[in-house]
Structure formats: structure tokens, C-alpha cells
Amino acid sequence: MKLGRLNHIGVATPDLDASIAFYRDVMGATDVTEPFVLESQQVRVCFVNTPGENGTAGTQIELLQPTAADSAVGKWLEKNPLGGQHHICYEVPDILEAKAWFEKLGKRVLGEPRVGAHGTLIFFVHPKDMGGQLTEIMETPKGAH
Numbered sequence: 001m002k003l004g005r006l007n008h009i010g011v012a013t014p015d016l017d018a019s020i021a022f023y024r025d026v027m028g029a030t031d032v033t034e035p036f037v038l039e040s041q042q043v044r045v046c047f048v049n050t051p052g053e054n055g056t057a058g059t060q061i062e063l064l065q066p067t068a069a070d071s072a073v074g075k076w077l078e079k080n081p082l083g084g085q086h087h088i089c090y091e092v093p094d095i096l097e098a099k100a101w102f103e104k105l106g107k108r109v110l111g112e113p114r115v116g117a118h119g120t121l122i123f124f125v126h127p128k129d130m131g132g133q134l135t136e137i138m139e140t141p142k143g144a145h
């Protein structure tokens, strides 16, 4: 497998609107997308777009508020009530090849690939097999970069 671009850092929050205000008013973010609900992951989500070099797109912060207490993010917030960095997401050119790669290495892939917030297939690899870091792998959107 060839590691691709760092697509986003997932940040969990108990209050998405307060976090948006924080990124705008404290961090100076100028490009924050409209929140939407992704039922398959039980989250309300939006992106803070950070600028890259020479006008290119930088890495995104993905703000996540759980829509259910017993969801992945809901359970994580129970242990981390202030919120904070929840996962990191890398792009790959071929999601099935990447899944086979991690499985061959004996890493726990959490469920089957499903459509994520960017409209392409994603899967997660268990944090205990990844140096403590919950890792999201997403297929690069067609035509991106």
C-alpha cells in the first residue's frame, strides 16, 4: 500500500456550534462548511478547511458531535468530556487494496468499507493496533489533487 495525503484530523466535540465559533473566533478560520448529519456514523459533522501552500487546499479538521450517546464518538466523549482529537485520516488510491494490506498485517479493520463524509469509501483500523491512534483510511475522491 502507498500512504497518501493526510486528509483530515477528526476532532470530537460535545457542542458543534460552540466548536465552530471557537475555530472562527479564536483560531481565525475563514472556511468552515455547513454542518450535516451522517446517519451511518451517528454524527453531526462539518469541516474546517485550513489553507495549504500557494492557494492549495490544506488539511481539514473534521468536527464531530455525536447524535447518539452509544455511538463511537458518544462513547469516546463519555471518557473525554471536553472533546479533542479522536482520529486521523489518510487517503489511499484504492480502498480494497488498503483493507487487504492492513488485514494481511494482522490489524483489526473495523467493519466493511462504507461511504464517509467526503462521499468515498472509508474504513477504520483499531487504535490498539495502530500505536494508540484510531486511524481512518479513505479513498481519494475522483478528480481531487
Ligand SMILES: CC[C@@H](C(=O)O)C(=O)SCCNC(=O)CCNC(=O)[C@H](O)C(C)(C)COP(=O)(O)OP(=O)(O)OC[C@H]1O[C@@H](n2cnc3c(N)ncnc32)[C@H](O)[C@@H]1OP(=O)(O)O
Pocket (backbone or CB within 6 Å): 010, 038, 041, 043, 045, 062, 064, 072, 073, 075, 076, 086, 087, 089, 110, 115, 116, 117, 118, 122, 124, 126, 127, 128, 132, 133, 134, 136
Ligand atoms: C464523519 C464520518 C467519518 C468520516 O467520513 O470521516 C468519520 O470520521 S466517523 C468517526 C466516528 N466513527 C468511528 O470512530 C468508527 C470507528 N470506531 C469504532 O469502531 C470504535 O470507536 C472503537 C475504536 C472500536 C472503540 O469502540 P469500543 O471498543 O466499543 O470502545 P472502548 O471505549 O471500549 O475502547 C476500547 C479501547 O480503545 C480505546 N479507544 C477508543 N476509541 C479511541 C480513539 N478514538 N482513539 C484512541 N483510543 C481509543 C479506548 O480508550 C479503550 O482503551 P482501554 O481503555 O485502554 O481499554
Ligand SMILES: [Co+2]
Pocket (backbone or CB within 6 Å): 008, 010, 062, 087, 089, 136
Ligand atoms: Co473522519
